[in-house]
Amino acid sequence: MNEPVVRVEDLSVAFSARGAWRSVVAGVSFAIGRRETLALVGESGSGKSVTALAMMRLLPRGATRTTGRVLLHGRDLVALPEAGMRAMRGNALAMIFQEPMTSLNPSLTVGDQISEVLRQHRRMRFAQAKAETLHLFDKVRIPAADRRFGEYPHQLSGGMRQRVMIAMALACRPKLLIADEPTTALDVTIQAEILALIRRLQEEEDLAVLFITHDMGVVAELADRTAVMSAGAIVESAETARLFAAPREAHTRMLLSAVPRLGSMRGIRRPARFPLAGAAGGEAVAEEDVNGGPAATPDGTGLPDAGAPPLLKVRGLTVRFDSSSGFFGRSTARVHAVEDVSFDIRPGETLALVGESGCGKSSTGRAILRLVRAHSGAVEFAGRDVLALPKSDLGFLRRDVQMIFQDPFASLDPRMRIGAAIAEPMLVHGVASRRTVPERVAELLAEVGLEAAMADRWPHEFSGGQRQRICIARALGLAPKLIIADEAVSALDASIKAQIVNLMLDLQRDLGLAFLFISHDMAVVERISHRVAVMYRGEIVEIGPRAAIFENPQHAYTRRLLAAVPVPDPAHRGLRRIFDDADPQPPLRAMGDPPVRRRWRTVAPGHAVQV
Template sequence: MSEPIIRVENLEVSFFGQGTSQRVVHGVSFDIAPRETLALVGESGSGKSVTALAMMRLLPRETARITGRVSLAGRDLLAMSEAAMRGVRGNEIAMIFQEPMSSLNPALTVGDQISEVLVQHRAMSFREARAETLRLLDKARIAAAARRFREYPHQLSGGMRQRVMIAIALACRPKLLIADEPTTALDVTIQAQILALIEALREEEDLAVLFITHDMGVVAEIADRTAVMANGRVVEAGETAALFRAPREPYTRALLAAVPRLGSMRGTRLPARFPLVDPRTGKTDGTGEPVASPPAAETPLLRVRDLSARFDMASGFFGRVTGRVHAAENVSFDLFAGETLALVGESGCGKSTTGRAIMRLTEAASGKVELEGRDVLALKRAELRFLRERVQMIFQDPFASLDPRMRIGAAIAEPMLVHGLASREDARKKVAELLPRVGLDPAMAARYPHEFSGGQRQRICIARALALAPKLIVADEAVSALDVSIKAQVINLMLDLQQDFGLAFLFISHDMAVVERIAHRVAVMYLGEIVEIGPRAAIFENPQHPCTRRLLAAVPIPDPARKGLRRVIDETEVKNPIRPVDHVPPLRQWRTVSPGHEVQVFGKEWHDRPGAA
């Protein structure tokens, strides 16, 4: 084995504040060789990102103390002066972060931002920097590089912005690339593209890669070796294949058990709980047993017909409407009591807009939405109480959904008080009943949102949604931002609540492996339209539309044995949903594949795409 590019020995990090000291990283050691990827995995708060920031000397000197040794080509980075360290950052070690929009300057074009790095670090002229920037954009697999050079970050998709970050990271030809959750915020197809790009660049540039993630499927796909962190310590490390095949530590087994595996539900009809492993004992909690079938009903709880939502695009001095975003177009489906319908698709396909239009949080342009036979879109503002009491929504970011100045008991009680369904004393008793239902102690009602973990905050949002005893819950990417084990716990909770209360869920997601576990039926969206809909087993075992196959093909498989198999990754970007003002949507034809399974007849534009039949 070649000499390591980076060697971390007994790294420790402590934070000081208010007269106390807390150690958050305890004796972490590892090394990474050229063309090798080490995955640093663990749940939020395990110390992964702090370890990477300590290596880069990016922690605040006033409040952080770092000890140990970080060796790069024989030099101890922790002993360097700040001036010398500035020469290392970017030139020899580069870092890409989870959210590219927070790392890019919105006031500068992407070309200028890459060129700035080249001018500052490699002393290039502007003309040389421009030529090198175009080469880097090509290297990052960004099509039409000359046009992208002049565009601003907000004009790019999330996947393209992350490619720009990779181009910036590669600008000075570093020896080590630290990727801190670079795909967590991306949908599954864009994630597959970014992973394939990092893998290719590692070989082309002789890079060493430190890949920080909590997604074990991504680990299996990209990592040569894996180090598992918990509570600031590396609890297990080794070759990725061996670690997946025979994990020694209960915590590692718990992480692996919670990973949703695409295909694990093959041959079954009903959703099933995740079999969870206790990270302290290694014992399994449950066997992933299926949940009960929803009660048969002749009429749907929710009926959506030809629902469309559009947003005007104005330009010019007088703000004249020059185009419209067709966010949802002629969307139709039924949802029955006790059933979960998953609405899936790539970012920008119209999933969330559809959910918000049903909730009247976004006004629909046309169509019909009936809840218990009553037309929701025809309700006057004073009549919306009918809708709010029967339909509740759970959002992706629970922290943004909760008032940071309000105790969580008051936040859960507020809907009951606003709707006049309970006195303050009755609402307090109801809160004490709801918190145990979502796995929280009633005494926690007096705490504020910042005192809870992400998973606990999402449970609070679920409790608040249940306060009005709704018939339907719209869950908009409700588990996308959660760690893998917390995600499994929340999904099990949702399945239990569905059984106990007969809830219907409209589950909006891009995570096909999770959808396979939780859904009774699945509707696939593309460019605002449903292109395929049917029972979950039919969609996953017999996908018909190329868009459905594209989503399924992009799911990372948590099996290191498949690491050497090169998947065909569809690099095509989702088309722009902006249409001219006078655009008339074409009539669509549908084909019945099997009972309840229908697919939109697709045209020649799909036949040349990877994965198209």
């Protein structure tokens, strides 16, 4: 390794809890040289993010105790006074955080937030800062940069917010970039471009990168060296290729064995559990082919009981958002977020909705639950027209259809202990009494791999992955018939992701649950879904049985998604093809401008593609 940019020596962190100090990071040491990437991997709660926050001196004073040294170009960050550390942050070192919504100021536009960094640290005037901000937006592939400059964080998708955070971190050209799960919220194509961007910046700026992730495919693609953390300590560290080829520690082998691999389901037509240590593997169960649905509404299923009436029927769903401009804020255009989307979901079936960030996947799920207003179309659940019902009659929908949101921190009340957060919907809907609810909460926490004693903790005391498990437990509490899972496992490390997917499959088998699984993780989609619908620019462009979509993709966009999936093997580094294509965002059309009516081609029974 060349001369280190940063050297961490015996870094230890303890938290004050109930009058005692609890060690969370113990004796961590590593170094990162110029143009080098060190991946820090491990299960959720292993201490990865705490290590990064300690390096940035962002842990709360008084409640934490940090020892050891963090030497950046010879200066010990741990010993610096706060004024000196403020001067270092943003200039010498920068951090991309895991949850962009909690890192962005909701009262300022995203353009102003990045401009503020440039004016403070690089002493730019407003016009210079705006021009540089637009350049950064282009670098991280934020479309319609001029319009996005004036938008607020809540107006952007999760993936778009993460791209804003990456642009902000790169604004002052730091020498050390700490990236804490920076591609978690991004789809595979944007993820690939962000990784390529980081590699290019390393060459141009002599950038050192500490990359914290649970995605072993990203590690194989980007990292020069990899350090594996468990219980606050580094248990193994080696060059990435050597660690993947011959891991020494059992914990490392467990992490690698839990990685979902695209293509592992070839020839298997039914969803299958992840083969985990001590758990039953994914046996394939044969299914009969099913003739497809109507040509006008492409449909089809891999379920044996294809004749069962749909639990959810969506026809021509359209969602549009007005875009205001001018001095008086008049609506002059509309974003066609969801355009003429149709599909069915039967009891016990999983339909995966995939596509790039901002393509309309989340808006589709929210429109089904009437969390956003549908412009037109029909949504029928259990035989009842959801869109036509008055709000007072939506109690059945709130109970029988649950949604797991993409951002776990934003969907948990920070003033409510997580036990109370899980219990509240069960008490409101009367599915548990105050006497029995503590026992049920403990069961739900155990089902998602958390301890019952954690019920008394606050949301901020958990890692991002642990908070997502809490949200899954809360959704399961009402025993719903349909779960809309919006990136439900994107924040989880590989082993917990495998456990949650197995849990969802077990619940589907035991309870007949149906899932609308919204995701950009194609390897997980391949394992969990019966059917797949691919969205692009607000429309479904291909739909069919999972095996047909993955083994015989027909639409160019579907092929692009599959080609961009990172392979968890360093030998394949740089071999993924990234296709150049148009903006995947839903189109902005003038008021009254009608969309183009699409034609469909039936490829095989149940498999249809736009032409």
